[in-house]
Amino acid sequence: MEALVKYDKGQGNVRLQDMPDPQVEDGKVILEVNSCGICGTDLHVYHDMFKNYPPVILGHEFSGRVVEKGPNTEGINLGERFSVLGAPTVICNNCEYCHSGEFMFCKAKRGMGHGVNGAFTKYVAARPDQLYATAAHVSDDISALVEPFAVAVHAVGEIADVQFGDTVLLSGPGPIGMLLLKLLLAQGIKTIVAGTSQDKDKLKTAMEWGAHTTVMVDVDDLQAVVQQETKGKGVDIAFETAGAQGSVANCLTALRPLGQYVQVGHFGKDITIPFDLTAFRQLNIKGSVGYTRTTWDRAIEIIDQGNINLEDVISHRMRLTDWQKGFDLMEQKKSLKILLYPS
Incomplete structure (x- = not known):
């Protein structure tokens, strides 16, 4: 699958390249990405100003639909749409911060888009506990905004x-x-x-x-x-x-x-x-850094209630192949939220 990859340490070193499709595993599902927003963290990874583990697929603000599911994923149905909480993809689950819900401070934490493969691509693997459903009336694109909105x-x-x-x-x-x-x-x-x-x-x-x-x-x-x-x-x-x-x-x-x-x-x-x-x-x-699971529940509820319009926060929609233009617009402060769509 085509993906936007930080392929090596250092300034830049980001390109579109072919990456293996994620394989379904026990306790995980595969989602097809609807869209993924460009975040300031993506720019920091691009400039090597944020800790990253190349080669790694960038992108963490996204929604997607379940296209495949492994064993022990009961309650998740094929075709369902979810916003994905990518930050705690890797955590220890044993430290005081994991126990209190403050997973952002777990020393073992690796999040999507810099620590593990993210969503500037077509398919992503995730655990059921990372999946958050927005109401049916909420669009795919607004569902992709749950992560920055939770911040x-x-x-x-x-x-x-x-x-x-x-x-x-x-x-x-x-x-x-x-x-x-x-x-x-x-x-x-x-x-x-x-x-x-x-x-x-x-x-x-x-x-x-x-x-x-x-x-x-x-x-x-x-x-x-x-x-x-x-x-x-x-x-x-x-x-x-x-x-x-x-x-x-x-x-x-x-x-x-x-x-x-x-x-x-x-x-x-x-x-x-x-x-x-x-x-x-x-x-x-x-x-204030990131969020907790409670924050995500609160953010989803606010979005579902529909009293805050987030549609006008999206200033640009582009194909993944136009990622450099999107990054440049962000650097030049000529955009709000830019969504990239898999090619």
Whole structure:
């Protein structure tokens, strides 16, 4: 089968190549991939800024239909569609983090798309416990968004303490940032979205979706806007989703004393920031990485209820053979969520 493979360590070293079809095993099913989204992690693997184990098929945001099943897969039927939880494909199941449901911190963890073969291809193997069904009225493409949406649900709904009446700074209007925005707006939270002039179109989209204010930080004075919108107090919560040094500095500076800072973006390198602000303002610093199984249940329920439109998060649909164009659009910040379809 044709697959997008990180075939060796180092910068780049990604290509389309033929890979063996996965073989059905005891306790596993084979799914035919409907579509798979390009994630920032895929770009980090491309640039060798995220741990990976080549040769490995990239891609982990996907849905698919069961086309084959092995023994001990009772309750799973051929033809059923599922979103697939790829992160805990390999875990130890013995450590305190596995026992508590926090599998993201298992030292043995290897997820799809970097640690084991992922979904930028036609067929994928998975265990029944990795399969999550969305309602029949949910499209295949929206079902492929469960994984990134769960990242947003974890940050907004489980890590941060968001209260009615809060003013929030969301720094970084990329795909994950815009999913966070969807959740904040659904709760009626006054949200300031910050980006650069490269993000002009996405900032316009944020306003169309209902953001209170947007700021291009390389053109306008973000801190002046924050002071004006908060009556000189500072924002209650800042979500950093850009994974950029300047974005962190802007967030920390914008926060009021005793405010919350939530780190969602990944940097892939060391950065220099005004960290003294965390002490002088007694900030509550939180990190948000991935999700838990409970998060996936919550994300599925939100999607099934249909009160948050995710269709407009998808900006491009492409064949897998156009993967380089999709990666370039992501690098150039000219897209939201890009879905690739098996050739």
